[in-house]
Amino acid sequence: MIDTLPLIWGLVLAFAVVVYTILDGFDLGVGMLFGLEKSEANRDLMMSSIAPFWDGNETWLVLGGGGLFVAFPLAYSIIMPALYIPVIFMLLALIFRGVAFEFRHVAKPHHHWWDKAFLLGSLGAALAQGVILGALLQGIEVADDRFAGKPFDWLTPFSLFCGGGVAVGYAMLGACWLNLKTEGELQQKMRAIAVWLLMGMLLFIALVSLWTPLVFPRIADKWFSLPNFYFLWPVPTITGLLAFSVYSALRRKRALWPFLGTVGLFIVSFIGLAFSTLPLIVPPDISVYDAAASHESQLFSILGVLILMPVILIYTIFVYYIFRGKVTPETSHHSI
């Protein structure tokens, strides 16, 4: 009998990564857009639209890294040394943007360095995450269950391209978030930017979709073989429909739909990537079954996930509900 736990854990991790990219995606995106906005009042608004949430959002990244260690220690012990440099880079970038939230507030009026730390930290983290994604997709050299490649194996045109793609995607989420949370001039500006970012995001999605099957035969086999092809054709179709709906919602000045539609685009793209990769967890050789922790370990930890994840989701939604509505200069003060 094949143990189904590794696959379940694989789905849990995939879920954590999707939630992470959406939640921290929009707040990293807001951080990147910070650079396009010069007015101090608007910068304060942008910051306070994400300030109550960023910490919880980033915890999903800890769940991603921690979850990999919990459920697939072998994968964790291969991926981390292989992607040493981009991972460390991402952590350093996240340090700068993370502390900027509080430091910027308490440093006023001498906070321009923390503005830069927030902007560059957000951009750096987004790029690094995209590079990590690309490096994983292209595969890691493994011998005797250990990373056997070189320190710069991750650095390829493909991984850099993915870095750009993720950064543009996050910026799109950020623009749509601000379109949802702000009013007036700032909202209009973000709506205009969002249209361009949508185009950029689609371009990246299209190119990655072409690039991966052309360069990686294992991905081409998955997509262009029968019967897979029959039930996969909706993926690009849905992507197109979603993109069009986001575009028209932006033109019609809707607040919520551009954000939800972009989230949909992320989910569909992610399903496509997951399909290309699973059951591999460290392409091209290691599957979720190879990398799985012992059955008892996965069982013990999945029980925790099944019981606690709904609770976490409930109180996360509750906190988003508390801070719902537009941020205005009146509510944007750091309230302590």
Next chain:
Amino acid sequence: MEIDPVMLARLQFAFTISFHIIFPAFTIGLSAYIAVLLAMWIKTKRQRYQKLARFWTKIFAVSFGMGVVSGLVLSYQFGTNWSEFSRILGNVLGPLIGYEVLTAFFLEATFLGVLLFGWGRVPQWLQLTAATAVAVGTLMSAFWILSANSWMHTPAGFEMREGIAYPVDWIKVIFNPSFPYRFAHMVLAAYLTTAVVVLAVAARYRVADKFPRQSPTMLKMALGMIMVLAPLQMFFGDLHGLNTAEYQPAKIAAMEAHWDSSEPAPLLLFAWPDQQQQINHAAFGIPGLASLIITHEREGLFPGLNDFPAEDQPPVLPVFFSFRIMVGIGLLLIGIGLLGGFLWWRGKLFTARWFMRPLQYVWPLGFIALLAGWMTTEIGRQPWLAYGLLRTADAASPVPASSILVSLSLFVLVYAVVFGAGIYYINRLIHKGPEPEVLEAPSAPMAGRPISGAESGGFGELNRERTND
């Protein structure tokens, strides 16, 4: 020049975790303090509790942010620098870290938003709930991470198959032999550390004649904590030491610089341990006292370092000294508690400027003791990463020394900038002190009723507080 990548990886871990632990230790205590202040505000409706809660919440926000980002680094470092550790022990330790994320990190991080930004937007009870959730979250986090750490000192409930550890009994894994002692010792240390900071801040305000209403409240609360917790900490520390004597005799031998197991051990007040020659220079101590503490007999014998081959001995010098620093500060805190308690009893606590003046500077004591304690236990575990199971040298990643050197330099640089700034800002916040601001009426629909406590601080309140001074 050839640099040992394992040494660099150890340096990097020691550096990043030492920086990190300062913030959780502080925020475990501070979140509980804020929750207590909020509870007292809601109960007594006195505005000074609310002002203090808000003041410390600002400091909490800055500290917590630094704790989160420095902790994130650690959760990835197990893999980047210690991939063999992850591969070999992941089955056993992974789930403990997983439970930490699920039960603690989400709880803290999510409710932090409410605690920081909920003022005037959520009702008082929810503000208190958020503070309590954060405080409980930090405790849960300590529970799981100390369980995992303790397992590395006293592994239990597992079996080794083909060089990989497999769990057999989760209860034994989680409640491994050293865990209850380490957990109690660390949580007490965190509360003490925070109490010492609050005490120093209160003393600073007394000396500067600032905040006449809030500073006595802080002073009494902090001193009360220290009077109770410092002796209790000594007691639990002793229990922890006895546990270490049972399970990690080499560590105890290093802590006491006890080389020869055939003789009773003195309690060394000073010595310069020489690992090369396996003797102490300039030793000065109380004969038989270490034997008395560890074996409860003056002539009692316990294993000395000569029972362990040189390659299994921990580095004696740093363990010996860091242990003494920790205990010395512990004794000093007990002394502060006794003296402060005496002055309090005589009704002179708030006016004794000679006592307040030095107290302003005691704020780092808790942090130093905490770091010294961790160095004692972690260096004392060497050369093992998991005691008797996995050597530190065998746990490292296949990463070249150059990568680790570059990342280590970057961490040192970035931490110096970021944490230097953080401490500067915290000091500035403390200098400014609690603000005499009045809450605006709540505008958001979540707030079902007005924040009555905040508005009750009228003249009657002021008068009542004056009589307290």
